[in-house]
Amino acid sequence: MDLTPRPRVLTTESGAPVADNQHSASAGPAGPLLIQDQQLLEKLARFNRERIPERVVHARGAGAYGYFEVTADVTGHTRAAFLSEPGKRTEVVARFSAVTSSLGSADATRDIRGVAARFYTEEGNYDMVGNNTPIFFIRDPMKFPDLIHSQKRDPYTGTVEPENVFDFLAHTPEATHQVTWLYGDRGIPADYRHMDIYSSHAFQWENAEGVRSWVKYHFKSDQGIANLHSEQARRVAGEQPDSHQQDLLKAIEAGDFPSWTLYVQVMPESDADGYRFNPFDLTKVWPHADYPLIEVGRMVLDRNPEDVFTEIEQVACNPANFVPGIGPSPDKMLQGRLFAYADAHRYRLGVNNMQLGVNRPRGTTADNYGRDGFMRADTPGPHRGRARDRNYEPNSFGGPVQTDRPLVGGGEVAGRVGSHATPSHREDDDYRQAGDLYRLMSQDERARLATNLAAPLAAIDRTDIVERFIAHLRAADEEYGERVEQAVAATRG
Numbered sequence: 360m361d362l363t364p365r366p367r368v369l370t371t372e373s374g375a376p377v378a379d380n381q382h383s384a385s386a387g388p389a390g391p392l393l394i395q396d397q398q399l400l401e402k403l404a405r406f407n408r409e410r411i412p413e414r415v416v417h418a419r420g421a422g423a424y425g426y427f428e429v430t431a432d433v434t435g436h437t438r439a440a441f442l443s444e445p446g447k448r449t450e451v452v453a454r455f456s457a458v459t460s461s462l463g464s465a466d467a468t469r470d471i472r473g474v475a476a477r478f479y480t481e482e483g484n485y486d487m488v489g490n491n492t493p494i495f496f497i498r499d500p501m502k503f504p505d506l507i508h509s510q511k512r513d514p515y516t517g518t519v520e521p522e523n524v525f526d527f528l529a530h531t532p533e534a535t536h537q538v539t540w541l542y543g544d545r546g547i548p549a550d551y552r553h554m555d556i557y558s559s560h561a562f563q564w565e566n567a568e569g570v571r572s573w574v575k576y577h578f579k580s581d582q583g584i585a586n587l588h589s590e591q592a593r594r595v596a597g598e599q600p601d602s603h604q605q606d607l608l609k610a611i612e613a614g615d616f617p618s619w620t621l622y623v624q625v626m627p628e629s630d631a632d633g634y635r636f637n638p639f640d641l642t643k644v645w646p647h648a649d650y651p652l653i654e655v656g657r658m659v660l661d662r663n664p665e666d667v668f669t670e671i672e673q674v675a676c677n678p679a680n681f682v683p684g685i686g687p688s689p690d691k692m693l694q695g696r697l698f699a700y701a702d703a704h705r706y707r708l709g710v711n712n713m714q715l716g717v718n719r720p721r722g723t724t725a726d727n728y729g730r731d732g733f734m735r736a737d738t739p740g741p742h743r744g745r746a747r748d749r750n751y752e753p754n755s756f757g758g759p760v761q762t763d764r765p766l767v768g769g770g771e772v773a774g775r776v777g778s779h780a781t782p783s784h785r786e787d788d789d790y791r792q793a794g795d796l797y798r799l800m801s802q803d804e805r806a807r808l809a810t811n812l813a814a815p816l817a818a819i820d821r822t823d824i825v826e827r828f829i830a831h832l833r834a835a836d837e838e839y840g841e842r843v844e845q846a847v848a849a850t851r852g
């Protein structure tokens with residue numbers, strides 16, 4: 360018997376064997392090509408359709424699979440089933456990214472890094488879509504498209520313009536804290552493994568007794584923290600543009616699995632109103648002295664995707680994907696995000712994006728009355744052992760029914776409808792925490808921060824923009840503003 364493996368036969372999309380994949384069919388050896396050559400037509404047409412819209416933000420990224428293991432009892436805070444007991448493991452996919460870079464950009468840039476971690480729980484997909492910083496530039500989603508426009512390519516010059524970046528920031532005092540973080544030492548992580556991950560927002564947790572808390576997540580890198588200084592980053596970005604992606608891939612291939620220990624800060628529900636600043640303001644951290652870190656578990660990434668496009672580019676993580684025991688807080692930014700992601704997914708991937716392999720729930724099955732749409736791939740009905748599914752509810756045929764139990768209890772609200780800008784807590788200012796962060800820095804760190812800011816600021820011709828921006832730094836700490844002003848003058852020469 361001949362045991363030589365037979366070569367796999369190349370086929371068309373419809374499965375017919377292909378006779379020639381090297382030569383187009385022509386009328387005679389030198390003649391024009393024939394429209395009957397389906398292999399050629401299909402190949403060229405298919406190729407033209409390989410690209411889908413890149414994410415409007417966080418386009419550049421990389422990801423991997425792994426698991427989350429509970430290491431401490433947190434049932435006092437949440438009834439989420441995947442957190443129900445120490446030792447419990449849940450499959451995870453995580454995608455890391457940079458916010459403003461386009462697909463194909465270099466990894467080693469000064470930018471916020473995003474991390475979307477999906478937990479395939481038995482109660483549905485739970486998506487934690489966070490960043491490597493505990494804060495953000497703005498506190499109202501109305502400003503998000505403008506923030507991003509100012510940091511992406513200018514419509515006229517086609518390049519990123521420091522003038523646009525700092526013009527927006529000069530008009531956005533609440534960004535001072537995030538700016539101080541981003542232009543400081545943590546602004547360019549060495550790779551995705553050596554950085555912490557934060558939910559940044561508060562979420563609501565509810566335990567089995569209905570006791571509710573506000574919770575912020577902190578994933579601390581077990582690898583430690585490693586960052587690049589500006590000049591190192593310039594070299595790495597030039598010599599090894601895919602540095603972060605390669606680092607993650609190679610580490611996992613080598614069995615050096617990256618992990619993060621998850622801690623939460625827990626604020627009792629009733630603390631929120633009387634706290635000294637609005638605890639749902641995304642431009643502020645909760646001091647650990649008030650709300651210390653409580654251990655929850657460990658996220659380990661131990662498997663690379665086999666196909667980056669289908670498993671990572673097509674992942675559709677959504678901060679609105681909650682499970683029983685976890686829900687949203689009134690953070691206005693989060694509330695805006697609860698809309699934005701599924702909407703982006705429907706545009707980028709289509710209405711049936713949740714049927715793609717990486718998006719489908721794995722710990723349970725989605726079962727509802729949503730129907731049809733472009734590219735629906737599953738067949739509802741008899742395959743689940745039932746006679747036939749009805750597409751309406753309520754029905755008399757055993758279709759899925761509601762539980763009557765909300766995922767979390769929500770919260771009480773009162774107040775007049777309006778576009779409110781007025782602070783409601785006594786320390787709702789824009790500068791205090793930015794100044795605190797600056798004052799925590801060593802002299803060397805302060806010097807690097809000033810140099811990092813001075814480089815783009817010195818490239819801006821409009822001195823009024825620079826002055827307006829530096830006024831925010833001064834308001835955070837007089838010496839901070841002074842130092843940056845001098846650094847700009849020195850850079851301009």
Ligand code: HEM
Pocket residue numbers: 413414415416417420454455456472473474475488489490495499500501503557558559560674675676692693695696699700703704707
């Ligand atoms: C991606 C909107 C703020 C973290 C995205 C996407 C949109 C979006 C439309 C692309 C989604 C996709 O195509 O799959 C917004 C809006 C925001 C906001 C409107 C403010 C109102 C934030 C904040 C964080 C964050 C504060 C972190 C705390 C991420 C991450 C991704 C992302 C990690 C990439 C997800 C992935 O890897 O698939 N955002 N975003 N975003 N955003 Fe936001």
